Amino acid sequence: MIYLLFFLGQFFNSSSIISVTTYEYASASDTLRYQIFEHYDDLEKEILVPKDGEILVVNFWATWCGPCVKELPYFEEFNAANKDRNIKTILVSLDFTNQLKKRYVPFIEKHQLKSELYILDDMDANTWIDKVDPSWSGTIPATLIIRGSERVFTETEMESVEDIENLIKQL
Amino acid sequence: MKNVFLKSSALLLLFFFTLALTGPADGYKVGDKATNFSLKNIDGEMVSLSDYPDAKGYIVIFTCNECPYAKMYEDRINELNNKYASQGYPVIAIMPNDPNMQPGDSFENMQKRAKEKGFTFPYLIDEGQEIFPQYGAQKTPHVYLLDSDHIVKYIGAIDNNPKDPSAASEKYVENAIEALEAGSNPDPSMTKAVGCGIKKKRA
Numbered sequence: 001m002i003y004l005l006f007f008l009g010q011f012f013n014s015s016s017i018i019s020v021t022t023y024e025y026a027s028a029s030d031t032l033r034y035q036i037f038e039h040y041d042d043l044e045k046e047i048l049v050p051k052d053g054e055i056l057v058v059n060f061w062a063t064w065c066g067p068c069v070k071e072l073p074y075f076e077e078f079n080a081a082n083k084d085r086n087i088k089t090i091l092v093s094l095d096f097t098n099q100l101k102k103r104y105v106p107f108i109e110k111h112q113l114k115s116e117l118y119i120l121d122d123m124d125a126n127t128w129i130d131k132v133d134p135s136w137s138g139t140i141p142a143t144l145i146i147r148g149s150e151r152v153f154t155e156t157e158m159e160s161v162e163d164i165e166n167l168i169k170q171l
Numbered sequence: 172m173k174n175v176f177l178k179s180s181a182l183l184l185l186f187f188f189t190l191a192l193t194g195p196a197d198g199y200k201v202g203d204k205a206t207n208f209s210l211k212n213i214d215g216e217m218v219s220l221s222d223y224p225d226a227k228g229y230i231v232i233f234t235c236n237e238c239p240y241a242k243m244y245e246d247r248i249n250e251l252n253n254k255y256a257s258q259g260y261p262v263i264a265i266m267p268n269d270p271n272m273q274p275g276d277s278f279e280n281m282q283k284r285a286k287e288k289g290f291t292f293p294y295l296i297d298e299g300q301e302i303f304p305q306y307g308a309q310k311t312p313h314v315y316l317l318d319s320d321h322i323v324k325y326i327g328a329i330d331n332n333p334k335d336p337s338a339a340s341e342k343y344v345e346n347a348i349e350a351l352e353a354g355s356n357p358d359p360s361m362t363k364a365v366g367c368g369i370k371k372k373r374a
Contacts, residue, residue, distance in 0.1 A: 064239045065367065066273075094365055096239070096334060123332045126341075129363040137309040139368035155368075 020046070032108055034117035036097065040128035043120055047090065050146050055087045055168060058144040060120075060132070062094045063107045068141040071158040072111070078164045079115045087168075089115040094140060097121045147171050198307010201360040205231070205321045208302045210265060210295035213282045218263065218293045220321060227259035228324070228351055229317040230344060233267045233297075233308040236284045237275040238367035241311040243333045245288050248312070251329070251344060252292040260316075260348055262292035267303035267311070272370035300372060310366030316347050316357070324351060327362030 021036040037043040050056045059075050061068035072091075079089035095104040097119065108117060122128055129138050133153035136142055145152040145167050152170045156163075199205060209219040220229060232248055234241045252262035270277040278296055285294045297303050306315055316325035325347035330339035347357035 067368065098334075123334055123338070125333075125364045126328065126331055126359075126362040129365070136363070138363045138365045139310045140365065 032113065032117070034093075034104075034108065034119060036119040036121055038121050040120060040122045040131060043092070043118060044131065047116075047118060048144075048146060050088075050148065051086075053086055054147070055171070056090055056144075056146040057087060057164060057168070058090045058092060058146065060092050060094060060140050060142045060144075062140060063103045064095070065140050067157050071141055072113075074158045074161050074164060075115060076111070076113060078161050081161065090118065091115045092118045092120050094120055143167065145171060198305065198309075199315065199323045199326070201323050201326060203323050205315060205317050205323050206302070206305050207321065208265075208295075210297060210302065211278075212293045212295050213278070213285050213290075218295055220263070220317075223261055225259065226261060227319050228348065229321075230255065230260055230262045230348075231306070231315040231317060232262060232264045232312055232329075233303055233306070233310075233315075233369070234264050234312040235266050235268050235273070235276045235367070236280050237268075237273055238311045240333055240364070240366045244312050244329055245290075247329055247336055249288065249291055254345075255348055256292070258348075258352075264290070264292055264294045265297050265302060266294065267297045267300065267308055268370040269300060269372040271372065276370075303369060308369060310364075310368055312364075312366060314344055316344060316351075318351060325357045325360050327359070328364035331362075333364070 020042065022033070023036075024031065024033045037046075048056060048058060057075070057078065059068075059072075061072060063069065075089055075091065082089070091113065093104060100119070104119070125138060129136050132142070132144060133151070135153065136155065139155060141157055142153070142155050143158065143164070150171050152167050154167060158164055207220045209217045212218045220226075223229070230251055234244070234248065236242075248262060248264065256262065266276055266281055268276040270280075274280070281294055281296060284290075308315070312329065314325070314327060314329060315323055318324050325344065327343060329342075329344050330336065331341040331343070332339035343357075343359065343362050347360070350357040
């Protein structure tokens with residue numbers, strides 16, 4: 001039995017309204033939770049901020065992207081192996097919000113994704129792609145590692161958990 | 172003195188070697204002259220930029236059947252051709268993917284998709300994948316607007332809202348063509364967009 005909780009949170013700051021929609025799923029086995037961001041700036045401000053000494057491993061993907069789906073298990077495996085370390089694995093999906101029920105939700109349920117899940121629904125890519133990294137062409141998958149003010153970015157597909165660990169070593 | 176000259180020549184030579192090695196992989200930048208091509212259209216005929224002697228420019232679009240972003244832009248690509256071909260700016264679409272990597276992009280499926288969507292422009296297959304790397308196309312859809320001398324004038328997206336054409340506040344390609352018509356350079360001349368990576372043949 002799957003049920004859906006829906007609540008819309010609106011947070012105010014001095015200049016703009018941040019709109020975040022949160023969905024929570026509970027299936028028999030586990031609880032899956034994901035959040036939708038309409039603006040990249042809000043995702044950056046709220047989520048892509050590592051705590052002291054923390055490392056964020058951020059993967060941009062989508063269910064419609066073959067190479068992304070292929071490398072996703074390595075991120076999940078990495079997440080499971082690094083739970084006790086100061087590392088957070090964040091999966092930012094570019095799935096279309098009108099296809100969430102049809103594609104995204106069945107996918108995350110089937111694979112029981114344990115990493116932190118977000119949807120980025122910001123259509124004005126020309127304004128936010130460079131903020132992730134100026135070298136990014138806009139193709140996915142793409143991976144960003146953040147620690148403090150240090151960043152490592154790549155569009156190379158991960159072919160093993162070691163590939164992710166090697167990226168972190170580049171910090 | 173001679174020694175210094177020799178050393179600097181050697182350095183210069185090294186510099187050009189490095190350029191030669193790294194240059195082509197990056198593809199064209201605005202201002203570069205684009206290569207002509209002769210690629211097979213869905214009707215079996217070969218199509219080349221030279222087939223349009225009266226063109227004032229060319230809207231070259233790398234696109235495909237399968238990518239959700241490419242699909243969202245199909246109608247808009249048709250509209251671009253309907254609006255601008257008669258003004259001297261035809262759309263020429265090129266499918267860059269290796270069909271072995273993505274069977275939905277086979278030549279037969281290209282013919283089928285073009286018929287379903289009523290494409291009014293040539294839809295060419297980059298057999299052997301020799302053209303897209305020269306342009307530097309990385310994803311579908313990816314637009315290169317050329318002027319009549321094949322000089323690249325704009326590279327990037329069609330507009331700034333893949334999901335909803337009516338919500339697009341910037342029509343990059345249309346604005347770029349209007350700029351060319353007015354005798355000026357497009358601004359922006361380059362934009363970025365999310366898209367599907369081009370499926371390369373496995374080495």
